[in-house]
Amino acid sequence: MKSEFQRQLEALGFEKIQAPLKQLQENKTKPIVKKNKKVSKSTSLILKSDKDKRFRKRKVIQTTPLTKMEAKAILERLHSDNKSWGTQEFATAYKLLTRRNTILSYEQSKDIIRRWHRFESRVYELDYSIALFIISGIWISPLPRLKEGMSKQVKARCERRDINGSYNVWVYKN
Numbered sequence: 001m002k003s004e005f006q007r008q009l010e011a012l013g014f015e016k017i018q019a020p021l022k023q024l025q026e027n028k029t030k031p032i033v034k035k036n037k038k039v040s041k042s043t044s045l046i047l048k049s050d051k052d053k054r055f056r057k058r059k060v061i062q063t064t065p066l067t068k069m070e071a072k073a074i075l076e077r078l079h080s081d082n083k084s085w086g087t088q089e090f091a092t093a094y095k096l097l098t099r100r101n102t103i104l105s106y107e108q109s110k111d112i113i114r115r116w117h118r119f120e121s122r123v124y125e126l127d128y129s130i131a132l133f134i135i136s137g138i139w140i141s142p143l144p145r146l147k148e149g150m151s152k153q154v155k156a157r158c159e160r161r162d163i164n165g166s167y168n169v170w171v172y173k174n
Contacts, residue, residue: 112127
C-alpha cells in the first residue's frame with residue numbers, strides 16, 4: 001500500500017530503487033576495530049544510543065490513591081496469609097496507615113503490647129495500634145493527642161470569669 005507522499009513522488013517522475021539484500025546485510029555489520037588498552041572516551045559528546053537510553057519511554061501505571069478505609073479493608077483481608085505480606089498491595093496499604101516502611105515481627109509486637117497494656121495512654125500510641133494489628137488482624141487507629149494546657153485567651157477568660165466565654169474555673173482545676 002502506497003502512501004500519499006509516495007504517489008506524489010512517482011507523479012513527479014521519481015522511481016523507487018530497491019537495494020539488494022546483500023548490500024543491506026553488509027551495511028548492518030560493524031567493522032572490527034583493534035582495541036587499545038588506553039582508549040579514552042570523550043564525555044562531551046552525547047552519542048545517539050545514550051540519548052535513546054536517556055529518553056526511553058517508561059510504562060506509567062496510573063493508580064488512584066488509596067483512602068484510609070480502602071487501606072484498612074486491604075490489611076484486614078490480607079492479614080491471615082503471611083505470604084501476602086510481601087505483596088505491593090499490602091505494603092502500600094500498610095505504609096498509608098502506619099507511615100512506616102518496615103513491618104514489625106510477631107515477637108516485637110508482643111513486647112510492645114506487654115509494655116503498653118497497663119497504661120491508659122496506649123490509645124494514643126501508633127506502635128500499640130500496629131502491634132494490635134499484627135497480632136489480631138484488626139486495625140484500630142490511634143486517637144489524636146489533645147493539646148495540653150490552655151491557651152492564653154482561655155486562661156484570661158477563666159481569670160475574669162467571663163460569662164460570655166462559657167468557661168468556668170472549676171472545669172480547669174487539677
